[in-house]
Amino acid sequence: MKIDDAQRDMRHGYLHGGPGVLASSLVWLAAAGVALTRSPDASIATLFIGGMFIHPLGVLIAKALRAPGRHTAGNPLGTLALETTIPMVLALPLVFAVSRLNIAWFFPAMLLVIGPRYLNFATLYGMRLYWVLGAALAVAGYALYASGASFAAGAFTGAGIELLFAAIILMGARRTAK
DSSP, rough: HHHHHHHHHHHHHHHHGGGHHHHHHHHHHHHHHHHHHHHHHHHHHHHHHHHHHHHHHHHHHHTTTTTSSSOTTTOOOHHHHHHHHHHHHHHHHHHHHHHHHHHHHHHHHHHHHHHHHHHHHHHHHHHHHHHHHHHHHHHHHHHHHTTTTTHHHHHHHHHHHHHHHHHHHHHHHHHHHH
C-alpha cells in the first residue's frame, strides 16, 4: 500500500481524525468543569482517566457519523497513532511532577506534551492542518505558563482549541465526502 492510499484509508476510516479530536476536547472540557467545581487533583484525574477513553469514544463518534471507525487491515499507518501515544504517556509522570511545583502548570505542560503528538497526525492523515493544531496547542501551553493563567484556564483552553479544530476537520471530511 502506498502512503497516499494508506492516508486516504485512515481519513476514510476515522473521518480525517475529527472524531478523535472531538473526543479529546470533551475530555478536556470535563476536566475544566471538574476544575471549577471540585479540586485540581480531581480535574487532573479526570483528564488522565478520560484520556484513556479518547480512542474508544472517537471510534464511537466516527461510527455514529457513519464512518467505519477503523482502518483497513495491513495499513502501514495503522500503528502510528499508538506509536505516538507511548512517548506522550511516558511524559505524563514529568507533567505530574511539574504540577506539584505549581498546580497551574499542569494543563500548560499537558498542552506542550499533546501538541507535538498532533504533528504526527499530519503524516497519519496526510493533512497539514494537524501541524497547525499541534502548534496551536503547544503555543497555548507556553502562553498560559508565561502569563500565569489560572488552573482552570488551561483546561478550557485545551478544550476550546480542540473543539474548534474538531469542527474544522469534520467540516472538511464532510466536504470531501460530497
